[in-house]
């Protein structure tokens with residue numbers, strides 16, 4: 001039976017980024033259930049880096065990831081992964097307090113916001129309805145090239161000697177004599193440390209390894225790619241409703257990606273959009289401004305998986321320190337991936353993570369035990 005120092009379960013953004021950071025000097029295997037890594041949440045994201053997204057306890061992870069995403073080391077990628085866009089948070093008169101609260105919530109952070117009135121909002125987004133009078137501008141928001149980032153992590157992991165095995169779902173794991181005995185439907189391995197980067201399946205993977213689940217719940221989110229008339233310019237910002245009822249951003253060629261910001265709890269699965277959510281998405285968008293939806297070109301859904309306090313779970317399980325959690329990345333697992341991978345790599349090496357502005361103890365699994 002082949003032995004590895006580390007077996008990483010799941011090769012989405014979490015598994016690939018951790019593999020890239022821990023391989024080299026250690027034997028590593030990423031075991032992925034699907035034929036392609038990135039098939040689930042990682043391949044379905046809306047691809048933005050917005051420091052306020054996820055709240056003040058997620059923001060340090062996003063901010064700490066920014067430099068790497070903007071200008072990675074040349075041997076990792078010759079190009080950065082961010083393209084500036086800006087985020088426009090908008091609301092109606094009844095959302096005035098929400099806008100003010102959003103700014104005060106981040107008062108202790110390095111983030112900068114501008115408070116906008118109706119005229120400012122219209123200058124960022126011509127054709128928006130006049131009732132959208134409360135706004136917050138977050139200039140630092142960028143698009144992320146998710147596919148390029150994920151590919152770069154997988155490439156770097158491979159360069160450092162990590163193996164990737166697809167089409168192999170881990171069905172059972174037992175810790176015996178200080179080693180994990182891991183079974184997939186087709187193969188068996190042993191490993192010193194098991195890293196749970198299984199996204200929506202994180203609790204199931206824990207249960208298969210005899211570790212108590214931590215309470216990671218997948219929530220379905222719907223996205224449509226639509227053509228609008230008139231077209232929303234490609235330079236328009238990411239537009240997020242302050243009441244959490246929609247967001248959209250340009251996707252090139254007069255198209256936008258549009259979501260009703262839905263969050264339906266579900267079982268881990270290959271998520272697909274529900275017709276009712278599609279109808280709600282269209283209805284909400286048509287109330288934002290003077291655009292009609294000319295065509296729904298594409299629609300998809302993905303799972304955003306959260307712990308009970310909506311913060312990621314990063315670290316060794318107290319019941320068995322050879323079981324490592326990298327789960328609960330919710331709706332921010334791309335924009336925080338570099339920081340989460342650095343924290344994970346340090347903890348796996350039994351070092352204290354050092355990332356400016358980040359208190360990694362907030363994300364430790366102990367808080368649920």
Ligand SMILES: Cc1cc2nc3c(=O)[nH]c(=O)nc-3n(C[C@H](O)[C@H](O)[C@H](O)COP(=O)(O)OP(=O)(O)OC[C@H]3O[C@@H](n4cnc5c(N)ncnc54)[C@H](O)[C@@H]3O)c2cc1C
Pocket residue numbers: 009010011012013014015031032033034037038039040041042043044045046047048049168169170171197198199200201205221222223301302303304305326327329330331332333334335336
């Ligand atoms: C619609 C949508 C929009 C989003 N937008 C953004 C955004 O703009 N910015 C942002 O930062 N984040 C965004 N996210 C969140 C982000 O996509 C996720 O947080 C991130 O992709 C999670 O990565 P992951 O590797 O943990 O999960 P996944 O990509 O789901 O990877 C987990 C992998 O584990 C594998 N696996 C599961 N069980 C097993 C098993 N038993 N054996 C082997 N393999 C297994 C799965 O096949 C899967 O490939 C969005 C998510 C969605 C759904």
